[in-house]
Amino acid sequence: MQSYTIGQAARLLGVSPDTARRWADAGRVVTHRDEGGRRLIDGRDLAAFSVEVGKSAHLDDGEPYTSARNAFPGIVTAVELGDVAAQVEIQAGPHRLVSLLTREAVEELGLKVGMRATARVKSTSVHIDRT
Numbered sequence: 356m357q358s359y360t361i362g363q364a365a366r367l368l369g370v371s372p373d374t375a376r377r378w379a380d381a382g383r384v385v386t387h388r389d390e391g392g393r394r395l396i397d398g399r400d401l402a403a404f405s406v407e408v409g410k411s412a413h414l415d416d417g418e419p420y421t422s423a424r425n426a427f428p429g430i431v432t433a434v435e436l437g438d439v440a441a442q443v444e445i446q447a448g449p450h451r452l453v454s455l456l457t458r459e460a461v462e463e464l465g466l467k468v469g470m471r472a473t474a475r476v477k478s479t480s481v482h483i484d485r486t
Contacts, residue, residue, distance in 0.1 A: 357470055358395040361386075367401065367430050367471065368408055369448025378404075398469025402432045405446035427452055427474040428486060434466055443483055445474045454481040 359367065364384075365375035379386045379394060384404045386394040396404075429447030441461040445452045452474040464485040466472060473484045 357398040358387075358389075359398065359401055361394055361396070364396050364401055367428065367447075368405055398430070402430050402446070402469045405430050406432050406451070409446050409449050409451055425476040426484075427476065429472065429474065431466055431468050431470050431472050434461060434468060436461060443472075445472055445483070447474060452476070452481055454483055456483065 361375050361379060362372045365372040368375060375384075378384055379396070384396055385400050386396050389395055427445065427447035427450060429445040429450070429452070431443060432446045432451075433442070433444040435442040436458050439458055441456055441458045443454045443456065443461060443466055445454075454474060460483075464472075464483060466483065466485065471486045473486050475482045475484060
């Protein structure tokens with residue numbers, strides 16, 4: 356399973372590294388250390404935590420969370436495979452994005468819970484790029 360540094364987790368959650376570090380220090384998200392002493396967060400733990408953060412996100416300035424060119428980098432929080440179709444959920448900061456796509460596309464991208472991905476939005480279609 357992929358692990359994320361505090362800085363990577365902060366970018367995926369849409370917060371500063373200091374905020375992510377404080378959350379880790381407070382025990383809100385579990386970390387472990389690599390051989391170099393860096394704190395890492397397991398992808399599945401970060402996925403679950405990002406859902407929690409997304410549900411409680413309140414922006415102080417009232418402005419919507421936006422990204423350039425309708426690209427929403429985030430973390431995969433759920434993958435449901437059917438015989439032909441699939442559903443993928445991504446938590447991008449406070450946003451939960453859901454895409455319906457083919458099972459073949461999910462398998463080609465190798466999408467799994469806990470990995471980084473970018474949802475690209477145009478009109479009513481959401482395309483997933485593995486990042």
